[in-house]
Amino acid sequence: MGSIHENLKILFFPYFAQGHMLPMIDMAKLFASRGADVTILTTPANSPLILPAVDQFNSSSTFPIPIRLHLIPFPSDAVGLPEGCEHLSSLTSNTTQIAKFAEAVSLLRNPFDRVLKELRFDCVVSDFFLPWTYDVAADNGIPRIIFEGSNFFAACAVDSLERHKPLESLPPEEESFVLPGLPHRIELLRSQLQDNTKVVPFMIPVIEIVKHAREVYSKSFGTVVNSFYELEPDYAEHSRKVLGRRAWHVGPVALCNQAEVDKSGRGGGGKTGEECLRWLDERSPGSVLYMCFGSICNFTATQLKEMAMGLEDSGHPFVWVIRDAGDEWIPEGYEERIEGRGILIKEWAPQLLILNHEAVGGFVTHCGWNSSLEGIAAGLPMGTWPLYAEQFFNERLLVDVLGIGVEVGSNVFAILPEDRPVVKARDLEAAVRRVMGDGEEAEERRRRARELKEMARKAVEVGGSSYNDLGKLIEELREKKKEQIV
Ligand code: UDP
Secondary structure, three states, X not given: OOOHHHOOEEEEEOOOOHXXXXXXXXXXXXXXXXXXXXXXXXXXXXXXXXXXXXXXXXXXXXXXXOOEEEEOOOOHHHHOOOOOOOOHHHOOOHHHHHHHHHHHHHOOHHHHHHHHHHHOOOEEEEEOOOOHHHHHHHHOOOOEEEEOOOOHHHHHHHHHHHHHOHHHHOOOOOOXXXXXXXXXXXXXXXXXXXXXXXXXXXXXXXXXXXXXXXHOOOOOOEEEEOOOHHHOHHHHHHHHHOOOOOEEEOOOHHHHOOOHHHHHOOOOOOHHHHHHHHHHHOOOOOOEEEEEOOOOOOOOHHHHHHHHHHHHHHOOOEEEEOOOOOOOOOOOOHHHXXXXXXXXXXXXXXXXXXXXXXXXXXXXXXXXXXXXXXXXXXXXXXXXXXXXXXXXXXXXXXXXXXXXXXXXXOOOOOOOHHHOOOOOHHXXXXXXXXXXXXXXXXHHHHHHHHHHHHHHHHHHOOOOHHHHHHHHHHHHHHHHHHHHHO
């Protein structure tokens, strides 16, 4: 660590959703453990989601500068949102509240500017979905680094679509196409992409934000990526050489949560989570399937019923996180039938602890990038069930490039659950049997997954690729700071 004068003062500003906050808190901890003076900026109702992890870090850390939390009010009132509605998962209706939420977030621009002026940072690391932070940081003369929350592969896939426009030349009767110019042959279905001619009205503000975010992309200082070089070397190179991006791979950031208490403190974890961990203690190694769809996805009752049957029919023990889906859809007698063989978690689950439990042998995921990378770092083969965002790209990475994924059969990009065709119980059952089975193909997937787990661990160790890249970024920022002082 350098002298106190060289300590970088960095402000982290995460977007208000667990899938964005959790990796950014981990990233903040990584910077702090390398000597940076770190502040996390958020709003009052989001503070309880961040504070336990920060307190935990500060009390166990041997580093001289504790991580600070700085709060600015969230203007729920000004846009007509209920008080305390400051987090994506606190929205009760996508259709009526997303636009208001987006507007409230954009109103944080002036408070953010005041924070930069008052507290004077050397650099801002802010979420991709807060593109105006670039403009404000630039006005204050400091670099802004983007936290994109995704991986190199997905960025290259998006670039391929924009650069080569393969859909424009695709005959209307054809459904599948290959993404041009990528290091591997990656085939997608038309239905797996957001159809820009059928954007649901409530998503228009979000699309505008993404447009703005792309515009300021190349002007920002660079991007920190929650990935590691050995996972996707071809795409890290492609991103640099073809996309011309400056990016530092510093992940898997979740591996900084080594202690059990850190893993469990990540976003809470309730009573069933604890029961589930005790239940897992009694299961044999690699025997249990874990299924979870991240922090914001929801499903129709019909789809939930098919899922319930698929898991039951697979014959494998399972843990399924359904969170706040209610009970009405649960098939009659289901919970009695699965007793001893399956656990439904109806609240926030301690996902890192579950994934890393030795009884867990497979993971059905919606392919959110955090979950995907956490599954990789835990050495698990995965059943892939993407829904929207860049999840269909992540599925291709897991299945085609890394060889650790089995598609469940979700092929339509749709944000609203009722717009998605129902995936049948038999498709889930078949995918679970393949992931958890013991044939040659399943063994090979397991072998690959174990290999990637080892690579992930090495990447974040002292001297590993992610450890070194983070070091390079910190060094570069220190140099920049010195230039500014001179
Ligand atoms: N997560 C968790 N418990 C849950 C659901 C999710 O700990 O019950 C965590 C999960 O470990 C991951 C994050 O929430 O770190 C979800 O991020 P991801 O990118 O996978 O999906 P998103 O929620 O953004 O769709």
